[in-house]
Amino acid sequence: MKEVLKKVCEAFRIKGMFVSYEELKVGNINKTYRVTYRQKDDTLKDFIVQRINTNVFKDPVAVMNNIDLVTEYMRDEAPEKNVLHFHHTRDRKTYIFDEDGGFWRLFSYFNSTTYNLPENPEIVKNAGKAFGEFQMILGDFDASQLTETIPDFHNTRKRFEKMEADIAADPYGLVKDVQEEIDYILSVKDKACTLVDMLAKGELPLRVTHNDTKINNVLFEKGGTKALVVIDLDTVMPGLVAYDFGDAIRFAANRVDEDSKDYEHAGVNMEMYRAFARGFLKRTAKVLTENEAATLALGCFAITVEQTVRFLDDYIMGSTYFKINYPEHNLVRTRCQAALAKDMEKKLPEMEEIVRHYMDKYKNRV
Numbered sequence: 001m002k003e004v005l006k007k008v009c010e011a012f013r014i015k016g017m018f019v020s021y022e023e024l025k026v027g028n029i030n031k032t033y034r035v036t037y038r039q040k041d042d043t044l045k046d047f048i049v050q051r052i053n054t055n056v057f058k059d060p061v062a063v064m065n066n067i068d069l070v071t072e073y074m075r076d077e078a079p080e081k082n083v084l085h086f087h088h089t090r091d092r093k094t095y096i097f098d099e100d101g102g103f104w105r106l107f108s109y110f111n112s113t114t115y116n117l118p119e120n121p122e123i124v125k126n127a128g129k130a131f132g133e134f135q136m137i138l139g140d141f142d143a144s145q146l147t148e149t150i151p152d153f154h155n156t157r158k159r160f161e162k163m164e165a166d167i168a169a170d171p172y173g174l175v176k177d178v179q180e181e182i183d184y185i186l187s188v189k190d191k192a193c194t195l196v197d198m199l200a201k202g203e204l205p206l207r208v209t210h211n212d213t214k215i216n217n218v219l220f221e222k223g224g225t226k227a228l229v230v231i232d233l234d235t236v237m238p239g240l241v242a243y244d245f246g247d248a249i250r251f252a253a254n255r256v257d258e259d260s261k262d263y264e265h266a267g268v269n270m271e272m273y274r275a276f277a278r279g280f281l282k283r284t285a286k287v288l289t290e291n292e293a294a295t296l297a298l299g300c301f302a303i304t305v306e307q308t309v310r311f312l313d314d315y316i317m318g319s320t321y322f323k324i325n326y327p328e329h330n331l332v333r334t335r336c337q338a339a340l341a342k343d344m345e346k347k348l349p350e351m352e353e354i355v356r357h358y359m360d361k362y363k364n365r366v
Helices: 002-011 060-077 121-137 156-169 179-187 194-200 241-252 270-284 290-294 296-316 329-362
Strands: 017-024 031-038 044-052 103-108 207-209 218-221 227-230 237-239
Touching: 002 017, 002 031, 002 044, 002 103, 017 044, 060 121, 121 207, 121 218, 121 227, 121 241, 121 270, 156 179, 156 194, 156 296, 179 296, 179 329, 194 296, 207 241, 237 241, 241 270, 241 296, 270 329, 290 296, 290 329, 296 329
Parallel strands: none
Antiparallel strands: 017 031, 031 044, 044 103, 207 237, 218 227
16 A cells, blocks of 8 residues: 555655555545655655545546635635645646546645544534534535536435335345334435425525535544634535534434444434534524524434435445445444434424524624
């Protein structure tokens, strides 16, 4: 791997001497490495090198084009903010293909900390600010410039349709073992599809959204609570603000990890929910429509059910999309998300009230 990474770095015109590399076990999709170079002044400098999973991102060139457009726009709009910098090759591309057809990119490294299941509400609040600010900087960006790199990514009805077709096909004979999970998911189908139905009726606006707002996609100052930069921009596309809000809650406010085998204890930590809502709405309250604000809490339930569908569908189809560590990994994820969705449904009135509180607090603030 060392020689492969050296060739990638050379293609992106990295100066100095290759010192070392380390694979970073982050994310479920791409292969990520931290590479260290010694500069001419004898200092060490780190870079992030990634091999993109082209089974997931069928058009990786379009992914990088989206990222290039968005990051350049953000630097122009908010030059005082940290934005990921993707290096260019000699022919001004932000990507290369290797001899085996692998698709690679290289971008700036931040000496930072990430949090998977933060216990500090301040961290969650600041992550909310970071994701809210990300959307607001891009508020006037012309979303028609972006390619829909994963068509129907958050089209919940299409996710259900695919799962139901795969259940009928049952290629690996696994459906008989997950009937309880299937029955629950289908019982909440219409409620989970409310947002996409509203979008189809023109009742919600499309915005440029991140579409993967897990808290570990925000880098924080080393060992601290200050948010530095939003990362993992592969799924930046037009989308619904409620899905970005909801996915962050799904990840950060669950009482257990996303793939915890202790899924009977999954549920919404309302302290963390309140913290994220406070940070997010501090940045977005002035621009959200009435319908957007009213559906933020529902977005948490909808995206959690959608993710349950995706994990279960992948399990039924042989676990080819999400990285797994053992054969039942996606089934465990399914059960954990289903338990979280059930708890969210019970707490929706309280979650909606918290959103209304912070909307009232921040929407007219000068």
